[in-house]
Amino acid sequence: MRAETQDVVDEIKQAVSLLRRHLDWEPSLKRLDWLNAKAEDASLWDDPTEAQKLMRERQQLEDGITGIRRLESQLSDNLELIELGEAEDDKEIVEEAEKSLKEMRNEVNRLQIESLLSGEADSNDTYLEVHSGAGGTESQDWANMLMRMYSRWAEKHGMKIDVMEVHDGEEAGIKSATLLIKGHNAYGWLKTEAGVHRLVRISPYDSAARRHTSFSSIGVYPVIDDSIQIDINESDCRIDTYRSSGAGGQHVNTTDSAVRITHMPTGIVVQCQQERSQHKNRAKAWDMLRARLYEAELQKREEAANAENASKTAIGWGHQIRSYVLQPYQLVKDLRTGTESTNPQGVLDGDLDDFMEAALAQRVYGGGEEVEDID
Template structure:
């Protein structure tokens, strides 16, 4: 087989392996057998609500299992056809087999991404919160570069971007900012971007043109809807109001319309200032607080499921997830997955999909390995 065929075959096999791990294959087959057995029970529909839930689960499992089996069978048949066509030097059959292989590859990649975006809140809209690190104007400019990067990524994918918090820097850039990114799977795509981002460059703010290293933190948490109940004791929350800063027109700074909420038991702080009305800012801030508490609960569940509790360190200020080097060479490197790009400008313009897909796959693989270890 040609090198290009071998590469496609290898990538399809890797996707099939990932799909099997994600399904927890043996347990999925056993569960499907159980559900089929339940459905044959004459009393199955006595509890209609339970029966409907189990039927939905059975259909989802059947679809997932059959999809993997179709990929496996299709790949095996196509490999045989390609080898036969090459052996007999049949260009027509070979062309058809190559097209089938490409179609299988596209299907495998699509299903692989689907497994990466199957978390509890992955389908939700998301908040993106950015904070400059120590370092004054240089770090504040870096934070604004990240704000622009995520806005451009969202716009390129057809998502709606709203700025709900903006704290301007001393001379340039931002001290902090908060976006809401709205669209299908917004949180699922962005959730692994939480962490510390490091920039190395010749600072335009240094008259001696020295190289500087700057840091900024990114926090991603899902927007929760009314179907998710988050109970908050109002006595646990400190409410502060203050004058807004940054973009928004002359009226935005004239009253104490901005609202900051501090959840005392957890130390979680959220703020909103994009509206002139304190009432609207307060409502948005409470929605953000509910989302932050929900995200914290998701993190607790993940830590409990993973023995090394890696997710906790991934969102800590001290944990760098990606390095962006502009001088003396050009390189963006994800420190978790090893994925690199030698085109930092494209990345800073929002070309993030390769990094996101790799980090999502890394998380799914880690979860699968942890499950396997627990069941061993």
């Protein structure tokens, strides 16, 4: 076996060993056996909330154990293929196995990052809010580009996207939008995207073709289930109804079905116009408010551990977490981790995993300082 291939094999073995250790392998196997037996007990569903909690734990353990076993089996199969190819002097078999091992290394590195998603809400669905900054049409177009970017990322990961509300810009783009992204670890992956995102480009809306800098902010809030209790005093909230916005024509709602709830003590505002029914929009808006208040509590805990709450800073200079430069050169740079890409179009099409993985690793392992911004 070539030295380069041996290095890849050693890296995979080490990563699998770390995954086993992180999962706490033997106790997890026993716990899964117990949960499987519990699932066969009809009385489990006498308490639906507890049953859902146990079934969620069961699924997560099953996914983790199955994933590790699959990796170990793939590694063994590829090593056997290399041994067979070398014995028969069949370079094609060896090369195919080596290619598979390199793909495994990428997958196992991703699984290591995913194993870091152990926060109490990391596995939940998530709300993602986009807000344009100052700058009118240019900034609103950038907000729309960000909404598309995160939608593409979610689609690539097999997640479902519901548009809860959109406020269109006057000429183009959007002023704000709220997406509900449903999928395993949706909040865990997206939580590090909260903050201000900066775009530098030649504006398509400027007849003089000058370079413009635009800002938009991203907020990320976990969907909370029945096991998490968030008490809200309704007297602390102001509820407004308004007509849903849209592209026009027969599908525009002609009644005040959209709902906005303002939580007076915190100033948090949520809006929902997804449904034609005001009653349904109101119920979903309350869910969104509970999620926002829960996220605020999570942020307080992070701040106590010296974590920066970037999502509450002003939308403008000095507060951005990532810059996307389209002109005069091509570069996307994360200002927290230093992660870069010279393929902005790929990033805007949803290729965000490298940025998310680096930010998650930094949160867990620490280290690193903010990277100097780019012009």
